[in-house]
Amino acid sequence: MARMNVRQMWAAKLxxxxxxxxxxxPRAAAATAQASREVRARAPFAGVVLGIDPSLRGTGLxxxxxxxxxxxxxxxCQTVRVAPQHSMAVALAEIHRAVTxxxxxxxxxxxxxxxxxxxxxxxxxxxxxxxRGAAIAAAALQGKxxxxxxxxxxxxxxxxxxxxSKEQMARTVMALLGHGRTLALDEADAAGVALCHAFTWxx
Numbered sequence: 001m002a003r004m005n006v007r008q009m010w011a012a013k014l015x016x017x018x019x020x021x022x023x024x025x026p027r028a029a030a031a032t033a034q035a036s037r038e039v040r041a042r043a044p045f046a047g048v049v050l051g052i053d054p055s056l057r058g059t060g061l062x063x064x065x066x067x068x069x070x071x072x073x074x075x076x077c078q079t080v081r082v083a084p085q086h087s088m089a090v091a092l093a094e095i096h097r098a099v100t101x102x103x104x105x106x107x108x109x110x111x112x113x114x115x116x117x118x119x120x121x122x123x124x125x126x127x128x129x130x131x132r133g134a135a136i137a138a139a140a141l142q143g144k145x146x147x148x149x150x151x152x153x154x155x156x157x158x159x160x161x162x163x164x165s166k167e168q169m170a171r172t173v174m175a176l177l178g179h180g181r182t183l184a185l186d187e188a189d190a191a192g193v194a195l196c197h198a199f200t201w202x203x
Contacts, residue, residue, distance in 0.1 A: 044068045045201050047109030048075065050102055050139070051194030053186050054113060054131040056091050057082050060186030061102055064177070064194040072195065074177045075106065077187040088127070092134040099138035111139040112197035114189060115150045149196050154189075157196040 045066050053060035063075040080098045082091040102108075113135060116128045139146050152162045159172045170188035173179075176195060183191065 045198040048106055049194040049197050050099070050108045050111045050144075051190040051192065051197070052099065052111065052113045052135050053189035053193060054095070054116075054128065054135050055186065056088065056095075056127050056131045057084065058186050059095050059098070059131060059135065060184070060188070060190035061098060062187055062191035062194055063102060063106055063108070064191055064198070066198045071178050072176060072198065074179050074191060076102070077183065077191065078102075079184050079186045088130065092130055095131055095134040096138045099135050100142070103139065103142045103144065108142075108144060110197060110201075111144045111146045112193045113146065113148050114154060114193050115148045117151055147197055147201075149193060149200075153200075154192050154196040157199045158192045 046068055048063060048065045051060075051062045051064060059080040060077070061080065062077040065073045065075055067073075078098065080095055082094050103111075113132060116125065116132060136146055149157075155164045155169060156162045158176070159168055161168070164172075166185045166189065169192050170183055170185055173188045173191045173195065174183055177191065
């Protein structure tokens with residue numbers, strides 16, 4: 001039996017098909033059978049997810065539509081750029097405004113954000129937390145369900161490697177979406193969070 005690559009495995013999961021084991025041992029066969037039962041027990045995620053990669057000066061946003069048995073579709077993406085000469089207050093307002101605009105034109109089912117990674121600089125942590133807060137507040141005011149994922153989990157779910165580079169992440173995201181245009185790294189990260197949510201979400 002041919003070994004599936006990461007993209008093929010996720011495609012099989014989205015389509016509700018059993019995932020092939022990479023190693024033909026009794027233990028692996030049992031794990032595959034259990035995974036197949038779990039896949040059959042739940043319906044693939046369907047709906048639109050707004051993925052957000054928060055940052056004060058470059059928040060990535062990506063709307064991704066998921067449907068049973070077909071490739072995810074990138075509906076829209078944007079990097080919210082705020083020049084350094086503008087204050088934090090202005091940047092937070094721009095993030096809030098952009099998230100609100102993304103939620104206003106499409107029936108978004110869920111919002112998924114990348115969690116803040118551990119940082120030693122408390123000032124950086126405060127800035128990232130403020131950016132996340134602006135995005136979360138905009139989604140919460142629209143009554144959307146909000147889910148958060150650590151960067152390691154996002155990379156594992158999408159690329160299959162927890163320490164994947166941003167460039168690897170962007171290439172894999174574009175392959176999964178069948179997207180022809182090269183995505184900005186922040187937009188690719190946002191789309192990656194949306195993909196992670198759909199791949200791992202449970203009813």
